[in-house]
Amino acid sequence: MRPLAETCGIYLLGPQHLPRLQEYARDPAIAATTRVPHPFPADGAAAFLAQVEIERAARTGQVFAIEDRGAFVGVVGLHGVRGGGGEIGYWIGRPHWGCGYATFGVTWLLPYCFQNCGLDRVGAHALETNVASLRVLEKLGFVRGEPGPHGQAKWPASVLQVPFTLTAPQWRAQRDAPALALLHPTLRTLLDRELAAGNEVKAAGRGWPDADSVVVTLRERFRAMPSPLPEGVEYDEPNDPHGWRAELRLQVPRQLLVW
Ligand SMILES: CC(C)(COP(=O)(O)OP(=O)(O)OC[C@H]1O[C@@H](n2cnc3c(N)ncnc32)[C@H](O)[C@@H]1OP(=O)(O)O)[C@@H](O)C(=O)NCCC(=O)NCCS
16 A cells, blocks of 8 residues: 555545535534534535635635545545634545545645644644544644533533644644754754744755755744854855755755755
């Protein structure tokens, strides 16, 4: 089985997804843990897309279809965007449960929320009995809040709903952690000086040009460059309009702090 990253993607929900969306959303297993109604109306999928288009136009929400090898498997969306926050929701067609699709879809929705929309935080809610959904959110670093009432007539009041939140700094820290863990101690010291001086990591990538290469992009110009520079570190100003203005470069391993 090929990894999902090679075969799977998220695409703006459109009319081409409606037949499968209608088929999967009719399943009572979807309504059992979401606000999707059951019985699902005959025009439910079309009505859902019409609602999504209203949210798109108002810039308060967006829904993506999760596809694997071109086949619709489920949806993931952002709703209720205002004041720097929004709420995510998702469901996967029952034949495709347990394959990692929800994790994949939410993983790819998060850059949309934090980078494209510039949100400060996203929330999510899952019933305390919805173990698979709780697991998806916890795996992706969402922070669990105090369970409370769900306010839905279709579920017993004794079942509580768990709120989750993920902030933009938490998401960035998690995204950058694998690359930062590989940073050579010499550059780590320089990075720590920058952070102590109020600079911030904008992004951190790894694996290019060498397997042990790391490129850490800072949000602002260097604030705490020592003089002289530590042995093995060189300063340069490539001023590349497609890249970065200045870099602190370690030759072995080939790693960079840039802004
Ligand atoms: C909840 C739902 C979205 C999960 O989708 P999915 O694609 O199957 O989820 P994933 O495969 O990405 O991950 C599920 C995780 O839960 C775990 N899991 C699933 N069922 C579980 C159970 N009964 N007990 C413990 N863990 C369970 C899986 O092992 C996996 O964790 P892992 O990667 O650590 O092994 C899907 O079941 C669904 O659509 N349910 C109905 C609608 C819904 O509840 N939507 C969410 C509303 S908050």
